[in-house]
Amino acid sequence: MRIALLTYSTRPRGGVVHTLALAEALAAAGAEVTVWTLARGGGFFRPVAAGVRQELVPFPDVPGEPVGARILRSIALLRDAFRPGDYDIVHAQDCISANAVDRCVRTVHHLDQFTTPELAACHERAIVRPFAHVTVSAAVAAELRAGWGLAATVIPNGVDAARFAAATPSRSDRYVLSVGGIEPRKGSIDLLAAYAAARRALPELKLVIAGGETLFDYRDYRAAWEERAAALGVVPEVLGPIPHDELPPLVAGAAAFAFPSTKEGFGLAALEALAAGVPVVVRDLPVLREVFGAAVRYGHDPATLGAALVEAVRGGPVHSALPFGYTWEAAARRHLALYETLN
Template identity: 65%
Template sequence: MRIALLSYSTKPRGGVVHTLALAEALAALGEDVTVWTLGRGGDQSFFRPVDPAVGLRVVPFPDGPDGESVGKRILRSIGTLREAFSPRAAEYDIVHAQDCVSANAAGRCVRTVHHLDHFTTPELAACHERAIVEPYAHICVSAAVAAELGAGWGIEAEVIPNGVAYERFAAAADDTAGRDRWHDRLGRYVLTVGGIEPRKGSIDLLEAYGLLRPRHPHRRLVIAGGETLFDYRDYRTRWDERAAGLGIEPVVLGAVPDDDLPSLVAAADAFAFPSVKEGFGLAAMEALAANVPLVARDLPVLREVFGPAARFAETPAAFATELDHALSAEDPARRSAGRRLAARHTWTAAASRHLDFYGSLR
């Protein structure tokens, strides 16, 4: 089967991590897989090496004019990817888009809906709507998102959970040297992985850390994360102002090299996941694989995915309390549950289920 997987970026965002891991697992099962994406900022390859069994098509996407709006950048992204891909689309048995931009560019396609957004910018709202209603088949990575899709649009989606690179993160849990390197650089810390943006609950995390810090004054707040297409400068300004008002100096690492990520996660004393909207929570599952206690936002989707392996909180005050428990009280049963849960989520199983679904469409 010839399969095209389409994404919007080469950077380490969750949907891109998913796309590459799925592509490699499909190729390992003997399928002919090509990943198409946009190369922003001069990128000619992805943030990490990709198995050579996977074909790569990185479409150059030059920077736009100064002052280009988010809406115009989205439309230009769609147009650029469509222009490159459309002449080749007929070569594939399955065209599978992984996000709003690539679904708009792909034409007739399968779509993975990782999570649902609500936009007010007209171009974004239209892009989001088309990327839901126009694909002929849909996959969701959790039942909670599939239920949202059914309730809002009457669309029935196949539920195929993410895999996780369990071995990489589990091995990092036993890498004392790697952990020591991060502790020498950062001290002891609470970690989150994700951009500083509204969807990630970044300001709530600041508030929670401000409440936590008197109880754990020597633990820092560390934030790692990649790029997003959207312009969150105003939100980042508010985040910076709130951090200053609380007297907090979080460590913002930005995108961490892929080889360094497992040891960064494994060296954390706790992993905070305060997102207000998620489809699965891959970064949090990686933390469980690395044997790190997880505190997550109390959302139906995260209850579904993590169950007894995580602590849950809704408000900043509750987040601070649960982080305090995670830092203060060893919970071997919860940690063991987390590692067992992560180990069950393999990319081989996810790829096999994708192939079964593709086969049902032909």
């Protein structure tokens, strides 16, 4: 079976991480897999297994380009380059790639609400046009059914749990870690207040924020975040994107992992932290209850998230088998079974 997996970037965002890991597992299962992507900043953020073919479509930066224009250019460049006739299955992993092809399977990782007109239209088309849908959790499948009357096949992510379980901490200080950058969906402003509350009980505790590669313009939100940090008297350590091999040691050294997102589809980064033995605090969302159950601590606002962080740090390392139950091999088998019904 010839499979094309399409994504919108080469940088370490959740959907790109998913695409590469799934592609490698499908190839290991005997499929002929090609990953198509826009080459934002060069090749992929990590090496890709030799069994996976790569089609990197050049995407040069345009200084000052508005988000809407960048979305439209992204769709046009990928559409012009893609060769649909070469594949039995075309599987888009985001709204940009789903708009760049005429017929595809679509994985809906999570649902968003956008104010940029081009992005809002892109999001809607990428839901209603595909002929089959996959979600990584039952909660997102329920949103698709309630909002659009669409039935989706639920196939959870895999987790490279062994990679994080084997990691040796890279630093010796005491810190709360958040991965995903500074943006509205990640609950970054609430995290500041939760950390400030936790630091009253644990004054030596630092806040470290990693990641943050994104297509979108969050400068206004970042400015509001900086104002809030100053008002609270906290000085987070913002690392930006972390090299692939440096992430597990950074995660393994955390006293707690904070995941206060307001919208998620699965929670892969938090599962990676659990695999490393790090206690995790998440926002109380139905999807995270579905995935994590009793394996993490929950909060619904800065005060309760802060209290949960104190409990997590004082409780010390955790030993959970949960992340090891999610494998990319299982995800690949379920994808192949779905593709057989569609081909």
